[in-house]
Structures are given as C-alpha cells and as structure tokens.
Amino acid sequence: MELAVLGPLEVRDDDGAHPVEGPRRRALLAALLARPGRTVPTADLVDALWPDDPPPSAEHTPHSHASRLRRAHGLPIVARDGGYTLDLTEVALDARPP
Helix, strand or coil: CEEECCCCCEEEECCEEEECCCHHHHHHHHHHHCCCCCCEEHHHHHHHHCCCCCCCCHHHHHHHHHHHHHHHHCCCEEEECCEEEECHHHCEECCCCC
C-alpha cells in the first residue's frame, strides 16, 4: 500500500488508486501524516477538522473518521493514549525517499 500525498491525496494498492473521500477524512489523514509515527491528540485532530467553531460532537468525530479510513482503505490508524497514530511501517509514502 502507498499513500500519495504529492498531488491528490489517495491510497494506492494492487487494485489501483483510490481517492480519500470527504474533506474531514482528508484533514484527519493529513494531520496524522504531519506527525508520522507519533500520537496526535484528539484535541489536535478536532482543531484540524474544525479550525474555527467545532460542533458539540466534535470530540467523537475523529473516531468515526479513523474507523471509516480503516474500513475503506485498510489504513493502519491506531487509537492510543488519547489520540491516534498512523503506523507507517507497513505503508509507503510518495513524499518519502525509498
């Protein structure tokens, strides 16, 4: 699996390229990619999803989007220590040298 971040954000696998649907899912994935291998606190993810005025349910929304990204693309997003981590040990990234 490869994550393409240079150009449109998409997941590439043996079946081809698959766009990451939805602006909030793309924002969550971008926030995780900005801190590779580190846990991003839920509060920081909420800020990434709603820079100005988060809704009352905002604290639960990162869980929903992480779950949808896992289900749709098989991304190794792990919940831990009050946040989420994208495990890049199994994922190639087009912005990183081989």
